[in-house]
Amino acid sequence: MVRQGWLSPVRLPQGAGYALTPKCVRRLDEAALRIYRSGTLSWHGRWHVIIVEPVRDRTRRERLRADLTFLGYAALAETTWIGPRSSIELDNLLDGEGIRADRFDAALEGDPRELVARAWDLGAIGEAYEQWHAEAVTLVSTLPEGAPDHQVFATRSRLVHGWRNFLFRDPGLPPELLPVGWPGEKARAYFEQEAARLLPAAAAFVDRELQ
Known part of the structure; x- marks a missing residue:
């Protein structure tokens, strides 16, 4: 990651460490905007x-x-x-x-x-959204009521990981250029709902482990 320009070595009080480069910050900002797309x-x-x-x-x-x-x-x-x-x-x-x-x-x-x-295979992208949505519903539904924080964190991480793969396929076209009933919209709504619902417990696990 250092060779690719994503991280730069720094000296921390505890010893050697790494800092984000401006290139990495730009990538994280743009990726977050596209992953957690609360609006179009x-x-x-x-x-x-x-x-x-x-x-x-x-x-x-x-x-x-x-x-x-x-x-x-x-x-x-x-x-x-x-x-x-x-x-x-x-x-x-x-x-x-x-x-x-x-x-x-x-x-x-x-x-x-x-x-x-001509430029994008919307049929294939739409099918990928349908498949992801079905798998995401199965993943989330297997999480038991009152599951411990570490299990919620694992489930949410898998949910986000699967969703972020659309960064490599979906260009984020405006609604007026998409077919009626575009499956990406249904998938997006489900992701936003479940990612937000699982966030408090997942964040609590991360905070506890970092402490």
């Missing part, structure tokens, strides 16, 4: 378009693809990416990879739903 981000009807320079090295190219996908972008062509909004992490990503890119705030001449259908 507004969309002004325009797209953020990135045209990156060709990357010859395969490993570097795949890393760039994975990182841009995580930030909510989709590839229209090998060097052209779109997203419903810009990411606060984009500058850091491109600078870290040493990649030059031209960026545009663009309006689409055409049907935005057709563009979305």
Whole structure:
């Protein structure tokens, strides 16, 4: 994590330790906004378009693809990416990879739903939400009434861990671009409800262990 720029070594009174880097803080802030999405981000009807320079090295190219996908972008062509909004992490990503890119705030001449259908596989994402919701209901329902704090903490951690995987799949498209009855909304409502309900006991366990 130090080599990747997420942590930096520091000297603490107790000995050697680590501190979050600005890169890590930005990632945590953006990830938290997308994981605990209490509301839908507004969309002004325009797209953020990135045209990156060709990357010859395969490993570097795949890393760039994975990182841009995580930030909510989709590839229209090998060097052209779109997203419903810009990411606060984009500058850091491109600078870290040493990649030059031209960026545009663009309006689409055409049907935005057709563009979305080409850029993202909403069918597969929707199925993943349905599967997660079914598994999450099973997970939470097996937690007995009055379960000890450590068990609540474990269950909530598994709930959050499964949900956060959608950061790598769901770009967070605005409701007007999603199908009617989008399963991601049902899954989101369930996650927010159960994550909030389990939080007090889970936090009590963490506080007690840290003390």
